[in-house]
Amino acid sequence: MSFPHPITLNEPGRIELLMGNEAIARGALEAGVRVAAAYPGNPSSEIIEALSRAADPERLHVQWSVNEKVALEVAAGASFFGLRALAAMKQNGLNVAYDFLTNLNLCGVKGGLVVVVCDDPGGISSSNEQDTRFMARLTDIPLLEVSGFEGARDMVRYAFDLSEEIGSVVMVRSVTRISHGRGPVTFGPLPEPSEKPYFDPKGSFTPFPILVKHGKRHEALRELESTFSRSPYNVYTGPDNPELVVVTSGIGVLFSEEAVELLGLQDRVGIARLGTTWPLPKTWLTEIIGKTDRLLVVEEVDPFIENNLKEFLGENAGRFGAKTVFGKASGHIPLEGGLAPEHAISALKTLCEISYESRPEAYSKIVKEKTAGLIIDRALGFCPGCPHRASFWAIKNALAKDGRDGIVTGDIGCYAMSMWPSGYSVAKTLQAMGSGLGVAAGMGILDAMGKDQPVIAVCGDSTFFHAAIPALINTRFNISPFVTIILDNSATAMTGFQPHPGTGMTCMGQPVDPIEVERICRSIGFDVKTLDPFDLDATESVILEALRSDQPQVLIFKRTCALVALKESGKTYRMGVDEEKCIGEACGCDRYCTRVFKCPGLIWNPAKGKAEIDEAICTGCGVCTDICPEQAIHREVVS
């Protein structure tokens, strides 16, 4: 947020509009968290951003760690010393941290240790829509799911108590619709931190003996089944003998409750809100199951509760008799994508056999007629002035001049958009953080088998520190000839410009010596060239030269993110198109500037038949001056 927010105020009773992630952060503060760590990733980034407002070296350490595994390890270190600690991550991040988590579960904890995972159903800002709840079950750790804003604060506060009570890390799962939604939260008190970090040398935190520790986990989960059955986070509302009960968690709770109200089904349908999703609160569920023969499970993304419930029903078939579970398997709730209110509405309409239209049919008919052909999609693209546009322009041209059908392996960050037209569709692969380099390393070695297409791997600066260094070392060690291009925009831009080891500033606001990407690459053994991608000609020829080498190459394109630059120093140039020089359709270029370059700030004026600058959008980067064959685009330095 661009304005100061009151997350740090010790004013119990104060009501504030908080983002779901801020409510999670507030819950941690109210629980007395002392260490919080994360790697940025939407939809989780704002948790650490909010906590950083309360950071203080003696009371609360907050850090952007180099990746999620390190973040969880940092939090565990503090927990072993008896302090409450939190690690936050997006769903993909949990995969990175998972190797540690699957050992930590056996080791136990001392200070309350909470891992908050924000899933992104629908993949709104992600490369997948993985449901991480299965990973809690796989690891034998308790899983809590937040379903509202104030509820998120309460649940995170409770998660710390639970963690200390059972001596285990606890997972709290949020989803995009809650993490990035906003609602009112009434503040509770903030505790005064008092305990001194202390590691009892008589104790230890190891997974050994493995079977004993594993058994203890199972024992703890069995006990939790009854603890959770008494939990205030599992609530049933509705009639005593409903014809249908909706079992729901996360954002499904609000959507289901609103759907029941909209459809006027309060007397026919009950709602069982599940907050402690794993282990199942079996006693509580038994009561719910006793109320009805028909259950509808509303959850996102995968059928986690649905399958666990079916397993429970199956184990107890003799006791429960025939029950029907509707949900994803039955086709009433989709198996892919995030939930929308319409999913709950439509499932309830079908199962309760009622009709409901949110607006008159006549209106829907006019909407269809009157919007036909008037709404087109907006493809995602690089921001105006983005250095990546220049970088991929040079890469595209170099690959074309090289003429051997070269390809680019993509990676995670803004530059992932190089798989789409805004980045000239050059990237052909995209998987996890750092995978561009790893995959390219598997392609480079194929030269000896007759491969003659060159490969370029692109990687951002923050991604480089997170996961690309091992792949780069592997490239050098196994001599895989391809060109690594590190797109260094001095920011973790995709997620909101968080500092990283190369930026020279910590999350605590402490200046530190920046760790230079170039020096790391040189120490691995690369003869690195660093360029400014806005110098289009030089950039293109250096790429072309690197493509022709039979050795692995590393180039660094260094230019600050346009949004950061604009915030820091305003427009560099005032841009304009000389209407005399732009000869429009008569020019042989066929609208080269807009058709091919595709910057939102440089548009085609069909009335005039000439290019023009959109003053409302242009950030004044000046790059397009160099692409017009008639030199019609001029730039003037802004004083």
Place this chain on the structure above:
Amino acid sequence: MSAFSCPYNLIIAGVGGQGNVLISQLIARAFIRKGYQAIVGETYGVSQRGGSVMSHVRVFKEGVVGPIIPEGLGNLVLGLEPMETLRILKAYGNPDIHVITNTRPISPVDVIAGNLSYPDLDNIFESISLLSKRAWMLDASDLAMEMGNALLTNMIMVGAMLGTDLLPLTMDDFVVILQTYTKTEGFDANRSALQRGFDTIKATE
């Protein structure tokens, strides 16, 4: 103000980078300060990068509402871009919906590239009028650039919204929120922009 009843569903529509997310928060805060409950849901994460962005602000006194408005149930659309306004009406419109829309189009990448044409603006305006109970069209971007900063468009639009008297919020209510939650450097310009939007709508009444 007869049109205002709870839950009231307000949708702010625009394109990444127009300041959509900021004004949705400010509007929700203004309602909370007036004793209402308000929650906000938004499409977020790719919002700087040219995609469609919508924020849902839901104002209520009691009961349960989720952060996303069910389709067909919008009460007011504050549109920062004309095609985005129509996109919202398609999903959330109904015969009683009110619309305040900016008139200046922002071209999608495919239009800039010449693969698609921006749909006919007059037809878009005609459809917006036809699909709403009342629609106000405002050249907010032009006004903002006249004031020296295209980024003021969103504040002009909020001022216009306050000028319609559809909501139980006054200029003063909003100015207090602006004072509390935005940076002091931008306050004067934002306040002037609010006033400009407010006055422009009042002049059309």
